[in-house]
Amino acid sequence: MISKDTKIAPPEGKLGVLVPGMGAVASTFMAGVEAVRKGLAKPIGSLTQMGTIRLGKRTDNRTPMVKDFVPLANLDDLVFGGWDIFEDNMYEASCKAGVLERSLLDQIKPFMKSIKPLPAVFSKDYVKRLDGTNVKKGANKMELAEQLQEDIKHFQKANKLARTVMIWCGSTEIFLKTKKVHETLANFEKGLAKNDKDIAPSMIYAYAAIKMGIPYANGAPNLSGDIPALVSLAKECGAPICGKDFKTGQTLMKTILAPGLKSRLLGMNGWYSTNILGNRDGEVLDDPQSFKTKEESKLSVLEQILQPDIYPDLYSTNFHKVCINYYPPRGDNKEGWDNIDIFGWLGYPMQIKVNFLCRDSILAAPIVLDLVLFQDLAARCGMSGIQEWLSFFFKSPMCAPGLYPEHDLFIQQMKLKNTLRYLKGEDMITHLGVEYYD
Secondary structure: OOOOOOOOOOOOOEEEEEOOOOHHHHHHHHHHHHHOOOOOOOOOOOHHHHOOOOEHHHHOEEEEEEEEEOOOOHHHHEEEEEEEEEEOOOHHHHHOOOOOOHHHHHHHHHHOOOOOEEEEOOOOOOOOOOOOEOOOOOHHHHHHHHHHHHHHHHHHHHEEEEEEEEEOOOOOOOOOOOHHHOOHHHHHHHHHHOOOOOHHHHHHHHHHHHHOOOEEEEEOOOOOEEEEEEHHHHHOOOEEEEOOOOOOOOOHHHHHHHHHHHHHEEEEEEEEEEEEOOOHHHHOOOOHHHHHHHHHHHHHHHHHHOOOOOOOHOOOOOEEEEEEEEHHOOOOOOOEEEEEEEEEEEHHHHEEEEEEEHHHHHHHHHHHHHHHHHHHHHOOOOEEEEHHHHHHHOOOOOOOOOOOOOOHHHHHHHHHHHHHHHHOOOOOOOOOOOOHHH
């Protein structure tokens, strides 16, 4: 349990960033960090690099940058590594992803070529639309977890790292529900040894990291670190964990728009969402079992924000539909269409149409950076287990058992910034403001 004005260990030395899944998101993240380090670009979209935080009263005029307020690792101290089923180095992966212009990539080419993925833990049983040869072999899943831990130790030693963070940027796995094997650590470790089919590759990565006390963040909607066995292990080993599913395009818009509609007590009859995208993520989601995992993550947002049980006259009949369509010509440039049927005074109907032409990896990359730096901060503060204050970055945020997840983007931002204030011994911001009118 952290306390107000807790002691925060300084971010001394190198911070290793290990990424399972080194495709479009990971390569865009790594290229972006290097471009920022070289002064070639600005870290647009990153709360840790460009965000500010208000301290005290409005009249105090204290608004430092987040990175100056809390001791975050310096970008120059980040060292990258990871695993992928394809052998492409990060320059090759970036060129194939087609997210960044070649003119930028060529300026950081030696750096990007130096980052090469290790063989991955992978099975087509969990991601049916991908097939790569850069894959580990082992007698069972426990042996694969041990191979990952050896990779981590070698990476730490070779780069003389002070600390390490792992963040899942891999593909969406098939839909799984929590089973008996996930309930306790003993069950889970027996399941690893017996190759239990309900233990997916992302869980093996999560186990390997958490067992070593390494912070773990899950950027996909997979059942991964959010099973009871690994949540308890994270507390035991002092590892912060968070997830899941990076909040980027269409769901980001929902967590902005829905709280506004609810705040004005406007009713809703339906919200229809469809997407087209053509990157590796789109190819994976073309499989119904992987889409089911993503659908569950995307559908949960409105239910929690609108609270139809509390506002039955406004939201009890709301129909929420989500579709994702694989369309190769679009590449990483995802397009989301939303039709929102709302009603106002005396029940009169209205409509909102949203057409969001977004760049999926461009929106995800700063989230990866912020999670890496905040997870490292959490570890240096002695925080462990679920980090609900990082819900701001996720579609399907983890929270304590018995709680509902908070999806409202503005409440999430307030929680995140108040956590930072708390860590530094500053007063919480409530926006009550009565002191200005005494």
